[in-house]
Amino acid sequence: MNRPYIFCHMLTSLDGKIMGNYMSTPEGEIGSSVFYDLAFGKYRYYKHQGWLSGRVTTDDNFTFYKKPDLDEDAEIVPEGDYVADFDENIHYVSIDPSGVLGWDKNYIIYQDTRAHVIEVLTNKASNSYKDLLRKLGISYIIAGDTTLDYEVLLEKLKKLFKIELLMLGGGGVLNWSFIQEGLCDEVSVIMAACADGSTKTPTLFMEKEGLSDDKPVHFKLEDVKIMEGDSLWLRYKIKK
Structure with a gap:
């Protein structure tokens, strides 16, 4: 493969938001810590460059x-x-x-x-x-x-x-553009056990005219784990 392996790693609320008031709640802060540790912590799961x-x-x-x-x-x-x-x-x-x-x-x-x-x-x-x-x-x-x-x-x-493993980290438009281009291999989502119901904050994936469309993409669940603060870690492979 003439490119890095790409995984999209994101923190979301229960209703799929990647920003918003939920992030300042105890559950949101715990979810943020879980997100960081998996990709940047001392014993990180993803050893990306x-x-x-x-x-x-x-x-x-x-x-x-x-x-x-x-x-x-x-x-x-x-x-x-x-x-x-x-x-x-x-x-x-x-x-x-x-x-x-x-x-x-x-x-x-x-x-x-x-x-x-x-x-x-x-x-x-x-x-x-x-x-x-x-x-x-x-x-x-x-x-x-x-x-x-x-x-x-x-x-x-x-x-x-020399980047062999690359993390895709938002926003929603960029995430979706890479996925629609067939250039994302894996999706990792930390879902915090909270939501704020906002209609004004971006979601995990967002289409934008001229960059992508709303053609459905299919995913295969690889793993799910219960993490701290009742958050979930979901890992999907993208079906080509």
Whole structure:
């Protein structure tokens, strides 16, 4: 396989939400801890080399909607991808086709995990943005002209960064896009024993016009376990 093995690992409420008020409940916090331990803990089940999220997820959790500090007079950077020097043994892969995220350093810290940032761009990203990434020591991959080329992205993650196991971590639109493209192999869901009934928060999978549709996808249950706080760990393989 000329790409990493991909598992989608997510925390949800009982009604399938991946964000919302339920996360601040005792059950939601326990579910969050279970989620983290399985993918990032000392004795983690998934020994992946990186995880991938969309632009909104990145802004919500790491860049907080800051504007990038661009030098519009920057010299033209070399064409193609850029692999920076890094010390981290895990990567945070951020989908950002136009290059708008306001990074100010080349790593993120998620609880006890420090990860090197890899930006995924298309040719829509400006020279000034790529110049900023180089100055910060942030690696980037060009994967497509005006729209994201998933297969090129995954091939480059495996070739350039030796990522054999990749975690897909939202949001719902990105999760569903990968699944509909046939590029996700496994789904792991920690279902917290709570819900908030919100109609305004995103769900585990969401179609978006121009990126995916609502064609059904079939799953095969591999395992289910009762975890702390009455949460459930569900593991599915995706039927091709």
